[in-house]
Amino acid sequence: MMNDLFTPRDAVNVRRFNLWMIVTALFFAAGTIVLGEGFIPRVPVAWLFPFVGAVLGFGALRAYVHFLRNADELLRKIHLDALALGFGSGVIFMPVYRLCERLGAPKLDSVDPIIIFVLAWAIGQWRGFRRYSAVEAQ
Amino acid sequence: MNNQLRVLRAQRRWSQADLAQHVGVSRQTINAIETGKYDPSLPLAFAIARTFESQIEEIFQPAGSPSTGEVPTNREDTW
Numbered sequence: 001m002m003n004d005l006f007t008p009r010d011a012v013n014v015r016r017f018n019l020w021m022i023v024t025a026l027f028f029a030a031g032t033i034v035l036g037e038g039f040i041p042r043v044p045v046a047w048l049f050p051f052v053g054a055v056l057g058f059g060a061l062r063a064y065v066h067f068l069r070n071a072d073e074l075l076r077k078i079h080l081d082a083l084a085l086g087f088g089s090g091v092i093f094m095p096v097y098r099l100c101e102r103l104g105a106p107k108l109d110s111v112d113p114i115i116i117f118v119l120a121w122a123i124g125q126w127r128g129f130r131r132y133s134a135v136e137a138q
Numbered sequence: 139m140n141n142q143l144r145v146l147r148a149q150r151r152w153s154q155a156d157l158a159q160h161v162g163v164s165r166q167t168i169n170a171i172e173t174g175k176y177d178p179s180l181p182l183a184f185a186i187a188r189t190f191e192s193q194i195e196e197i198f199q200p201a202g203s204p205s206t207g208e209v210p211t212n213r214e215d216t217w
Contacts, residue, residue: 004165007158073179074167132170 005129010075013067020060027056074132082124089120139177140199143168146190161185 006014031049033039040046068076093116101107147157154168161168161182170176178186178198187194 007162007164010164072164072167073182074170074176075164077176129166132166132175 005075007072010067010071013063013070017060017063017067020056020063024053024056024060028053078125078128078132081128082121085124085127086117086119086121090114090117139174139201141171141174142197143172143186146192146197150190157186157189160189 031053035046035049040049068079071079090113094113097105097108097113143157147154152160154172155165158165158168162185163182167176167178167182171178183194183198187197190197
């Protein structure tokens with residue numbers, strides 16, 4: 001049974017990517033708390049946290065690339081447009097905010113531009129789905 | 139790009155979902171092609187033509203006048 005937006009293959013691939021992302025995000029959140037609160041002393045074994053985080057991150061990246069390469073062509077176009085919007089927004093945001101910091105704006109954490117990227121990426125997808133939405137009767 | 143998808147579909151009494159299933163894309167893709175919001179890739183255009191047992195040029199025609207060789211503008215370049 002075909003979904004409006006996803007073919008069955010796309011649905012499986014996007015579910016796999018989402019699962020990787022959830023596991024990766026939960027791991028990073030847990031790692032930040034555990035290492036930040038000092039539950040684990042900063043011994044060599046603690047370096048496993050960033051290592052495992054990187055492995056999970058690459059797993060998510062691989063799942064996303066697999067999804068994109070096999071995606072329905074319109075879905076791929078929507079995602080590539082959204083990625084361009086996200087990347088461009090992040091690149092513009094960084095130097096612009098650097099100037100704002102010099103004018104007195106609060107200093108940002110180094111990971112904050114990622115939020116801009118993800119937000120713009122999500123907005124780009126929403127715009128794409130709206131633009132090509134199937135509003136006509138089947 | 140203009141196309142005859144809706145007409146060909148109607149002749150066969152197919153829904154957009156039926157055609158989507160035949161060519162292996164989402165219904166949204168078929169709808170976007172029919173409404174002229176999206177131009178299909180060459181492999182998909184071939185798959186559609188094969189499904190309707192037609193030539194590509196019988197289904198898809200460029201929006202610009204072929205006699206003048208006018209290059210159609212890409213509407214998708216807008217924000």
